[in-house]
Amino acid sequence: MKPIRIALTKGRLEEKSIELFEQLGYDCTAVREKGRKLILPLANANIEIVLAKAADVVTYVENGVCDIGVVGKDTIMEKGGTFYEVADLGFGKCRFALAVPKGVDFYEGYHTRCIASKYVNVTRTFFERKNMDVNIVKIEGSVELAPILGLSDAIVDIVETGTTLKENGLVIAEYVCDISARMIVNIASLKLRKNEIEPFINRIERYLEGEAE
Ligand code: PRP
Numbered sequence: 001m002k003p004i005r006i007a008l009t010k011g012r013l014e015e016k017s018i019e020l021f022e023q024l025g026y027d028c029t030a031v032r033e034k035g036r037k038l039i040l041p042l043a044n045a046n047i048e049i050v051l052a053k054a055a056d057v058v059t060y061v062e063n064g065v066c067d068i069g070v071v072g073k074d075t076i077m078e079k080g081g082t083f084y085e086v087a088d089l090g091f092g093k094c095r096f097a098l099a100v101p102k103g104v105d106f107y108e109g110y111h112t113r114c115i116a117s118k119y120v121n122v123t124r125t126f127f128e129r130k131n132m133d134v135n136i137v138k139i140e141g142s143v144e145l146a147p148i149l150g151l152s153d154a155i156v157d158i159v160e161t162g163t164t165l166k167e168n169g170l171v172i173a174e175y176v177c178d179i180s181a182r183m184i185v186n187i188a189s190l191k192l193r194k195n196e197i198e199p200f201i202n203r204i205e206r207y208l209e210g211e212a213e
Helices: 012-023 054-062 073-079 120-129 145-149 163-167 187-192 194-212
Strands: 004-009 039-041 047-052 068-072 084-088 094-101 113-117 134-138 154-159 170-179 181-185
Touching (some): 004 054, 054 073, 073 170, 094 120, 094 145, 113 120, 163 170, 187 194
Parallel strands (some): 004 047, 113 154
Antiparallel strands (some): 068 181, 084 181, 094 154
16 A cells, blocks of 8 residues: 655654654654655655645645645645645744834825735735735745835734844734644545544544643
């Protein structure tokens, strides 16, 4: 039987996911000692771990080349897609926020604001809900630079500890929403490999419930 493929978002979520799987009894030595390998079979289960960038996790799960994925709600909100979101894993907690240079009242005056973000769809939806017309400019990284350089009035970005904002003279004007890591499942996989995938999800849910108590 071909292995269940689980795509993990490389980096912070990867480490937390591996900790979770180890708590559930899966031997993740192959992932811990991965070197440059990107597909890693677990020693004591018919599971292969695939390491990918967040947006690619969604692409692989949506297209069925991976059965399961672990990805941040930020990526799910920005990219969208057709899959089941089956669990909030409770780690990778942070928030989307609208931030402005310290001392600026974002809502003062009537000019059309310019907002810089890596997350243009999240930003568009946020301001559409407010019926507010804004110009959005896409920045690929360190979006905090845009208002400092005078390109934008504000940013919509991920805030975890708030240190990046603070060290760059920005403050939160408004929270957009909470973010955390989610488990997603390919729609066909859940039907065709129900006997393997459902018990796996149930084990995770039971573990998370136990942790929450
Ligand atoms: C995110 C975000 C902020 C920072 C916030 O970037 O874009 O820059 O983390 O964290 P803090 O509130 O704890 O300071 P990330 O490190 O994910 O890198 P990125 O620029 O590649 O998105």
